[in-house]
Amino acid sequence: MPNILIVDDEAIFRKGLRKIIESSSGSWEVAGEAKDGYEALEMVESLKPDVLLTDIRMPRMDGLQLIQIAKERFPKLLVIVLSGFDEFTYLQQSLRHGVRDYLMKPVEREELFRTLGKLETELARSRQQVTELYTSEPADARIIRQHVSEHLVAGLLKGYVNETDLALLARIGVTFQEPCFACMIIKLDKDLLDKERYEKADPSLFQLYIQQIVQELLDQRAKGFSFILSETEVVALVNLPGQPGTGEPLLALSETIRKRMISLSRLTVTIGLGRTVGGIKEIPQSFQEAKIAQLHRLIVGGDRVISYSRMKEGEEEMAWSSLLELPLELLESSIQEGKPERTRQYAASFVTALCSQARSPEVIHQQICKLLIHGYEEAEKLELTQSWLGDRTIQAVLLEICSLTSRTELIECCCAYLEKLAACISNGQKNFDQDPIEKVIRYVNQHYHEPLSLTQVAEKVYLNPAYLSTLFKQRTGSSLVEYWTELRVSEAKRRLVSSNEKVTMIAESTGFGNIRHFNRVFKNVTGFAPIDYREQARSVKV
Structure with missing residues (x-):
C-alpha cells in the first residue's frame, strides 16, 4: 500500500488533507504529518514514505530546502508541492520531471485525486520492475542499486571516487564509454533578474528548473549528468569522444542552454566551461577550470558562456605588461617564490601604475581581479586557499575589490591579500620541505x-x-x-x-x-x- 507524508505548518490544513486522501478511491495510507521541514526530514528518515506532500512557506526549514535534502538522501522519493503563492505557474510543466506536481491552495479534491492516481500507477510499475530485477539479479547487485546515487558522480568532480565506486556505477548501467570528460558550471544571474521576482520566489526552485533544462539537453545532445551541487551551482559532467584538449565541443551545447533559459523563462545564466580532459582522474582539473571560468563573470559580465581555454588564450595574446608598463612579472614571481615583503612592494607599484595609466575604473578593477584569480588558481593547486582566505570566498574578495573607489584603499586591500598569499606559499614551502x-x-x-x-x-x-x-x-x-x-x-x-x-x-x-x-x-x-x-x-x- 503506497504511503504519503503530509507537511504543512497549519494543523487544520494537514488534517484536511489527511481526510481527503483517506477518502480517495485509491489505497493510500497517510504515514504521518509534520509541521515544518526539520520535523519532516526526521520522519522521512524513519518512515520512508513513497510520496512527500509539502507546503512551500514554513518556518525554520521551508519546503524547498526539505525537498533538496530529502531528494539527495532518497532519490526515489516522489514529491508534490503545495503553495498559496502563484509566482511559479510558468515552471509547472518543467518541474514535473523532478517535482511530480505543483498544486495551488486551496487544493481541489479532484485535482489531488488525479495526481495521486498517477503516482499510484507509477509506484506500482516501479515496484513491478524492482520485483523482476530482484528475481533476475544477484543480491549484491540489488544492494548496489539501492545505494549508488548521484553522490558518486559528484565525487568524481572532486577526485573522491575510486575504481571500486566506478565498478558500482557500471553495475547499475552508468558507464563512461568515451575517453574524455569536460565540466560545466551553470549559475543563475541573480543580479540580472528582476529583484521583486527573485525575492518573492524560493531560490531552490530556480536551481531545480535550471537542472531540468540542462539534463534535458544533455540527454538529447551528449552523454552526461547534471545535478545541483550547491545553492548556487548546477554542474554537468559530460562524457565525450575525441582527444583531450581538442576543440571545444561543449560551446555549442552551452550556448543552446543559455538561449533556452531565456526563451522558456526569461532567466539568464552564466556558464563556465572547463577544458576537455582525458580519463577519470583528470575530471577534477576540468571542474576546477570551470570554477575559474565562472569567476571571470565579475570581469566580463553575465549572460554568457565563459570558456577556460579561450580565457587563457586571450590572456596569452594580450600580455598585460605590453599593454601597460606595469611591474607585473616581478609581482607574480615574488608571490610564487613566497616573498611577502617584496610582494607588498611590487603590489603597491602595480596598483599605483595601473591607476595612473588605465583608461577607466572598470579597467583597474578588471586587471586586479584577474591578478587575484591567478592567485586563487595557484592557491587551489597548492591547497592553500583556506589558509589564505579563511572563511571568505574568492567571489567575496573580488566583489570587495570592485566596490573600492579610493586609490589608497585599493592599494592597501590588494597589497594585504597578495602579501598574505605569498606568506601562505612561503609557509607551505617550508612544510613541503619537511617531506x-x-x-x-x-x-x-x-x-x-x-x-x-x-x-x-x-x-x-x-x-x-x-x-x-x-x-x-x-x-x-x-x-x-x-x-x-x-x-x-x-x-x-x-x-x-x-x-x-x-x-x-x-x-x-x-x-x-x-x-x-x-x-x-x-x-x-x-x-x-x-x-x-x-x-x-x-x-x-x-
Missing part, C-alpha cells in the same frame, strides 16, 4: 622542462637515487620518470593544439633532449605522432 616526496614533486613541477636525471633530483632531497625511486612509486603509484614524462607530454599537447610553434621547438622547450626521443615518447603516451596529433586536434569541429 622529501612533496619537495621532489614541487621541484619537478617547476623544472620538468629542463634536463632532469634521477640522481640530480635525489641530490635535492639528500636521498639515495634508488631509495627515492622506490619511495616515490610507493607514495604516488608511478615512477619519478613517468611523472615528469607525463608533465612534459601534457605541456607538449597543449602547445601543439594552441600554438603554431615548430615541433622541434616544442620538443626542446618541454625537456626532451631531441626530436627523435620526443616523437617516440609522445607516440607511446598518446598513440599519435606529434604532427598527427596537431592535425587531428585542429580538424575537430567546434
Whole structure:
C-alpha cells in the first residue's frame, strides 16, 4: 500500500488533507504529518514514505530546502508541492520531471485525486520492475542499486571516487564509454533578474528548473549528468569522444542552454566551461577550470558562456605588461617564490601604475581581479586557499575589490591579500620541505622542462637515487620518470593544439633532449605522432 507524508505548518490544513486522501478511491495510507521541514526530514528518515506532500512557506526549514535534502538522501522519493503563492505557474510543466506536481491552495479534491492516481500507477510499475530485477539479479547487485546515487558522480568532480565506486556505477548501467570528460558550471544571474521576482520566489526552485533544462539537453545532445551541487551551482559532467584538449565541443551545447533559459523563462545564466580532459582522474582539473571560468563573470559580465581555454588564450595574446608598463612579472614571481615583503612592494607599484595609466575604473578593477584569480588558481593547486582566505570566498574578495573607489584603499586591500598569499606559499614551502616526496614533486613541477636525471633530483632531497625511486612509486603509484614524462607530454599537447610553434621547438622547450626521443615518447603516451596529433586536434569541429 503506497504511503504519503503530509507537511504543512497549519494543523487544520494537514488534517484536511489527511481526510481527503483517506477518502480517495485509491489505497493510500497517510504515514504521518509534520509541521515544518526539520520535523519532516526526521520522519522521512524513519518512515520512508513513497510520496512527500509539502507546503512551500514554513518556518525554520521551508519546503524547498526539505525537498533538496530529502531528494539527495532518497532519490526515489516522489514529491508534490503545495503553495498559496502563484509566482511559479510558468515552471509547472518543467518541474514535473523532478517535482511530480505543483498544486495551488486551496487544493481541489479532484485535482489531488488525479495526481495521486498517477503516482499510484507509477509506484506500482516501479515496484513491478524492482520485483523482476530482484528475481533476475544477484543480491549484491540489488544492494548496489539501492545505494549508488548521484553522490558518486559528484565525487568524481572532486577526485573522491575510486575504481571500486566506478565498478558500482557500471553495475547499475552508468558507464563512461568515451575517453574524455569536460565540466560545466551553470549559475543563475541573480543580479540580472528582476529583484521583486527573485525575492518573492524560493531560490531552490530556480536551481531545480535550471537542472531540468540542462539534463534535458544533455540527454538529447551528449552523454552526461547534471545535478545541483550547491545553492548556487548546477554542474554537468559530460562524457565525450575525441582527444583531450581538442576543440571545444561543449560551446555549442552551452550556448543552446543559455538561449533556452531565456526563451522558456526569461532567466539568464552564466556558464563556465572547463577544458576537455582525458580519463577519470583528470575530471577534477576540468571542474576546477570551470570554477575559474565562472569567476571571470565579475570581469566580463553575465549572460554568457565563459570558456577556460579561450580565457587563457586571450590572456596569452594580450600580455598585460605590453599593454601597460606595469611591474607585473616581478609581482607574480615574488608571490610564487613566497616573498611577502617584496610582494607588498611590487603590489603597491602595480596598483599605483595601473591607476595612473588605465583608461577607466572598470579597467583597474578588471586587471586586479584577474591578478587575484591567478592567485586563487595557484592557491587551489597548492591547497592553500583556506589558509589564505579563511572563511571568505574568492567571489567575496573580488566583489570587495570592485566596490573600492579610493586609490589608497585599493592599494592597501590588494597589497594585504597578495602579501598574505605569498606568506601562505612561503609557509607551505617550508612544510613541503619537511617531506622529501612533496619537495621532489614541487621541484619537478617547476623544472620538468629542463634536463632532469634521477640522481640530480635525489641530490635535492639528500636521498639515495634508488631509495627515492622506490619511495616515490610507493607514495604516488608511478615512477619519478613517468611523472615528469607525463608533465612534459601534457605541456607538449597543449602547445601543439594552441600554438603554431615548430615541433622541434616544442620538443626542446618541454625537456626532451631531441626530436627523435620526443616523437617516440609522445607516440607511446598518446598513440599519435606529434604532427598527427596537431592535425587531428585542429580538424575537430567546434
